[in-house]
Amino acid sequence: MAHHEGHDTLSEHDQSHLDIHHKIAHEKEFKQQIVSFAMMIFLTMIAFVAVASDAISDAFTVVFIMILAGIQLVFQLYMFMHLSHKGHQYPAWGIFFGVFVAGTCVVALMGMIW
């Protein structure tokens, strides 16, 4: 097939060289994932606390927790689903056009029926 990449033909040396790079990259990634996770837990807690406490106004709370959800979406897409990694241009197109259509759906059904 025309699109096969020649991974099988890498020499032993190249392979081990790559491995080291991978290891470093993976350790870095591992830390990022842990931080992301901690952030998401933190954001979730803030959202719940914001709702549970009566300190802030309702309208503000809604906007605030929606923003928190949006941040969590970015964490999931970019940290957990690796949307920023190489070879993800088409997936990004797919997801973002989906989000665009999704936005119009929500606006229509929320704002244009009553």
Next chain:
Amino acid sequence: MQMKRWRNVWRFLPLLSVIALALTGCGNEQLTAMLPKGEGAEMQFNLMMLSLYIMIGVFVVVALIYTVVLVRFRRRGESDNEIPEQTEGNVVLEILWTVVPIILLLILAVPTVMTTFALDEGTEKVPKDATVIKVTAHQYWWEFEYPDLEVKTSQDLHIPTGERVYFELVSKDVTHSFWVPTLGGKMDTNTATENKMWLNAQEPGTYYGKCAELCGPSHALMDFKVIAQEKEDFEAWAKSMKEAGSQAASDQAAQGEEIFANSCIGCHAVGSEGGNTGPNLTNFGDRERVAGVLDHTDKNIKNWISNPSEFKPGNNMPAFGDQLNDEELDALVVYLQGLKVEE
């Protein structure tokens, strides 16, 4: 008014088109949208014509190029083997046929938006002295209520001429659409929300109304009439409607009244008495059509009462052919025909 200025610009448009259409036939003048008799219908018609003229301009350009291509650039026989130049395109042309249409659309878009808002004018805050009519659509008939005048009627919609009449539209069962082409465009009647619009008939007359949204088997037969009257006539009508009650003029009619009270009044009201699930019959004798579609004859009324589904498939009125004998039916018809508020 801002709209006035636009109307002046367009004055010649409807004139031209009316002449053109008169030659080809514009349809029934009580029904067609092409001979507008209402303020709204006229505004809409002007826009229709503006867009039509712009589009015909575009079509002429396309047709010219098309004809030249078909005449000049044919391959002449099998021996004509020349390979034409493989042109890639032309940036100037591409820009030209992008920009010109945008300009044409802008010319159309400005009056479009203005008229869209103009047609909605006043529906949120109805002027104090305006006539307001609550329209309730049913499978397959129309209920009209005049809350300020305390009048209820059905099928025949009476309105005063020369002023905007405001409508509140709802539906009892499924989505219908309220349409009087000669007076103005349509508006859906929804089950969960209320819609508002206005109509303004410029001259007295009877105009045909239709249901425009598929609503079941008898969707095609959900017709109504709009009877536009001079303000005094309308007020007189409303007054006699309010006072109308059933009073039988003969023995036969009295028998009919009794039958009505036993069999019909659960669904049909006369005056303020009676049910609300079927059309209000206060001025039944004045109508031009039975059930909106049949000629208004004694025979048709009888047939209708005997078996309504034969004439309007899927409608909710039960058949009385088995319950009432010929004599009773005759009496009922005489009574119903006597229900008049007009001379």
Next chain:
Amino acid sequence: MKSNEAMTKLPANPERATLEGKNKFLGFWFFLGGETVLFASLFGVYLGLRNATNGGVTANELFELPLVFIATMLLLTSSLTSVFATMALKTNHFKRMIGWFVVTGLLGLGFLGLEIYEFNHYVHEYGHTIKSSAWGSAFYTLVGTHGAHVFMGISWITLLIIRNLRRGMDLYTAPKFYLFALYWHFIDVVWIFIFTVVYLMGKVG
């Protein structure tokens, strides 16, 4: 296809090393794009009907935040464990990957159990059903569709683990596990919006 032994050294992105893997990877992402619209439609319906309680119980009276919080923590944690599994996949640690996926599935099962308990509670304690109001219909359809996705995910990973336990890691199995992880993250994203839009906004009123 070469034998497993020869393939212990897998390339950097085993899920996309073959054309078949590339196709699956891209196709699945597009599928998630479509799922975004699917859930957005349900969210829209929910938002349109969230006050249509038909005189019955309201969101504010119904929802209990501690339960939702626990469910959220379960699902968020399962997202992390599936990230660990993906990292194990990329470094060719098959057993470690399986281990993390088992944990992911169990957390998902816990979440599903809570949801079933919750629905049951609403129906029997409050008479809040799919028929009781338009809001009820929208609530059960949105949250239930998400629950069905969780159920599908658990079934999928169970099948994958059973099927491939003895096969080990190769370029044929790697894309399958990777796609599951993507799917699981997507479910988590949807849940983030459900707990925000349905539960938290319901409490705000």
Next chain:
Amino acid sequence: MSAHAYKKKNPVWDWLTTVDHKKIGILYLASGAFFFLIGGLEAILLRVQLLYPEFDFVGAETFNQLLTMHGTTMIFLAAMPLIFGFMNAIVPLQIGARDVAFPFVNSLGFWLFTAGGILLNLGWFLGGAPDAGWTGYAPLSTTSPGNGVDFYVLGLQISGIGTLIGGINFLVTIINMRAPGMTFMRMPLFTWSSFITSGLILFAFPALTIGLALLMFDRLFGSQFFAAEAGGNPIIYEHLFWIFGHPEVYILVLPAFGMFSEIIATFARKRLFGYSAMVFATALIGFLGFMVWVHHMFTVGLGPIANSIFAVATMLIAVPTGVKIFNWLFTMWGGKVSFPTANLFAVGFIPSFVLGGMTGVMLSVPPADYQYHDSYFVVAHFHYVIVGGVVFGLFAGMYYWWPKIFGTVLNEFLGKLHFWLFFIGFHLTFFPMHFLGLMGMPRRVYTYLSGQSLDEANFAATMGAFLMGLATIIMVWNIIQTSVKGKKAGNDPWDGRTLEWAISSPAPEYNFAQTPLVRGLDAWWLEKRAGNTQMVAAEPLDDIHMPDSSILPVLLSLGLFTAALSAIYSNWVLAIGGLALAALSMILRSVIDYHGYHIHKEDLPAEGREDK
């Protein structure tokens, strides 16, 4: 075809299990044609009922069933599969691929579509077809008595899933499977439009899925989405339907645009004028297609702000569409245009579609639309777009690609007769409908009263419909005659420009013995002009990997079909059985390894081989 004669196959089993995109293409074309004939017959019956005022032919109930099934059948069961048929048969060849990205999914998509289509039509035999219009508006659909609407809901749901996965398959195929040198900006326009269409399918169909699901819940499980008395709101359904429904129009028409682009260029013997503008216009139409759905709902009462915004957005679509029209005209300008049937349909399309586009712009004006909406004017408009655009495209594509798909050429005399009868019949049917609408005739009425000046135009329309019916009979006769004793076609009967004409007709099952190297737009034309008789190969001759065929798509579809049919009759045991069969098929697909097989290079025919 000695390729693997060692694998003897039963032909029925072969067609049931095939994952070859060319065979699946033929299956799509055949079932699409079948449903097209049924939908056409329904249309004729509708027109007979409307021949005279107050005419009694089929009656009100049957008329509503016919109009619902005519619309549903033509859109979902005829136009969609015919387009998928051409996409399957042609797109992989045009990009120089041996196969699609997901052969199994491709087959599954077809069988799901078929199962859904059959289920939809079963209503005719089981107590009444759906009768709430192809739009299925609630609450008419949720309160419709009988099971008709259940068949609509579940049939469309199943075939919709098939369409959705088919769309994903083509997106990935076009992105990942292109031959070396086939960059995006060298792709033929039909491939481009298939690509955009697949994208629209992916993002539009989920909204329909939800709309139908909500209808199903309301009908089968007593939910209250559209019941106003319990707080529901039917406008939700209208939004969901048109968020899907408007892109659906472009899903249908863009591939037809692609076909015209290929056909007009081929028969003008010229490169497509303004290729990049055409690509950009296609993409723009696809994008704008998601932002205009409210123009189907101008009379719903959403208010002047919403109506104005969507009016302007709708007008914008006229711009890229106009760009396309002018580029087609200028492709022919300066060319050497010949007129076999394929090009007759393409050239006949231009004025027809321009008329449809004109009324489209007129409809985008909300105040005017208050008059047009739900009248025969709209019926005229969308038939000018869908028949004048999509059906003309499908016919043009049929005459153009028939040789590549079947290896024979359709009879030109019958073809031209077909074209002229259809063209005249089409305009005779639909042109008067503009006036019917303006004269006050609502759409979807089973009769009209006499004395309302609607008689003549209705009569003319019915006569036109008969002409179109006659044209279709001639087309069927042509197909039968050609199948029995058709003239053999060469590899390249039209002096084509794109890759599919570089290989034998019909294409061998592996398409290209060696993946071709693409050196520019209109790759095959370039090679021919350079004096080459075949494409330059991008790889040495080697064994060819082929996918395994499978019966599981049929079983899975059968499972869902059974489940849906049982659910309609509340037979939950059988419904679970059907779902179990579907689940089992999926599980089997997952646990069985499909490694495919190889066609050995020694078995490839010598012809078309570039020996090193």
